[in-house]
Amino acid sequence: GAGVxxxxxxxxxxxxxxxxxxxxxxxxxxxxxxxRQSLGQxxxxxxxxxxxxxxxxxxxxxxxxxxxxxxxxxSTLKIQRTERGDSAVYLCASSLGQNNNEQFFGPGTRLTxx
Amino acid sequence: xxxxxxxxxxxxLSEAASLELGCNYSYGGTVNLFWYVQYPGQHLQLLLKYFxxxxxxxxxxGFEAEFIKSKFSxxxxxxxxxxxxxxxxFCAVNAKGNNRLAFGKGNQVVVIP
Numbered sequence: 769g770a771g772v773x774x775x776x777x778x779x780x781x782x783x784x785x786x787x788x789x790x791x792x793x794x795x796x797x798x799x800x801x802x803x804r805q806s807l808g809q810x811x812x813x814x815x816x817x818x819x820x821x822x823x824x825x826x827x828x829x830x831x832x833x834x835x836x837x838x839x840x841x842x843s844t845l846k847i848q849r850t851e852r853g854d855s856a857v858y859l860c861a862s863s864l865g866q867n868n869n870e871q872f873f874g875p876g877t878r879l880t881x882x
Numbered sequence: 883x884x885x886x887x888x889x890x891x892x893x894x895l896s897e898a899a900s901l902e903l904g905c906n907y908s909y910g911g912t913v914n915l916f917w918y919v920q921y922p923g924q925h926l927q928l929l930l931k932y933f934x935x936x937x938x939x940x941x942x943x944g945f946e947a948e949f950i951k952s953k954f955s956x957x958x959x960x961x962x963x964x965x966x967x968x969x970x971x972f973c974a975v976n977a978k979g980n981n982r983l984a985f986g987k988g989n990q991v992v993v994i995p
Binding site for chain 2 (some may be wrong): 771799803809810811812813816824826827863870871872873875
C-alpha cells in the first residue's frame with residue numbers, strides 16, 4: 769500500500785517568504801506527526817495531531833510555525849517569514865493511533881531558505 | 883523531557899565484522915524504544931522496537947537490540963554486517979502515553995566490501 773507522501777520534495781525560498789509543506793498520511797492512520805531534521809542531527813519533534821486536533825504542539829520553535837489538519841487526513845505545515853535557520857528536512861510520520869504504535873515516516877521535504 | 887545519546891557518530895567497518903551501536907536515554911519513567919534506519923536516498927524505516935516483555939528484541943535483516951533498564955540503554959547489534967547495511971541508524975525513545983519521539987543524533991555506518 770501507499771506510504772506517507774510529502775510534497776514538495778524540495779523547496780527553495782527566499783528569506784522572509786511564506787511556505788507550505790504538505791503531508792499525506794497512510795490511509796486510516798489517525799495520528800500524524802511533524803519533525804524537523806537539521807544537518808548532522810536526528811529528527812526533532814514539532815507537532816502531533818490526533819484526528820483534526822493538535823494534541824501536542826510543544827515542539828514548534830516559535831509562532832512563525834503553524835500546522836493544520838482540517839479533515840483529519842492531509843496536514844499542512846506553514847512557516848511564515850522564513851529565516852535561513854529554518855533550512856532543514858521536514859519529516860512527516862503517521863501511526864494507527866495513540867500509544868505504542870509504530871510511526872511510519874515519509875521521504876521529507878528539504879527546505880532551503882536563501 | 884527525554885533525551886537520547888548516540889556515540890561514535892561515524893563508524894567504518896569491513897564486511898563480516900560485528901557491529902554494535904550504543905544508545906542511552908535519560909528518562910525516569912517507562913519508555914518505548916526504537917531503532918530506525920535510513921539507507922542512502924531512502925526515508926526512515928523502523929528496524930526494531932521494544933515496548934515490553936523480553937528485553938532482547940530481534941528486528942529485520944539480522945539486527946537485534948537489548949534493553950538494559952538499569953543502564954538506560956538500548957544497544958543495537960549485528961554479528962556480521964554486509965555492504966548493504968551502509969546507512970544511518972537512529973535510536974529513538976518515547977515515554978509511555980506520550981507520542982513524541984526523541985531521537986539521537988544518529989550513527990553513520992559505512993561497510994566496506
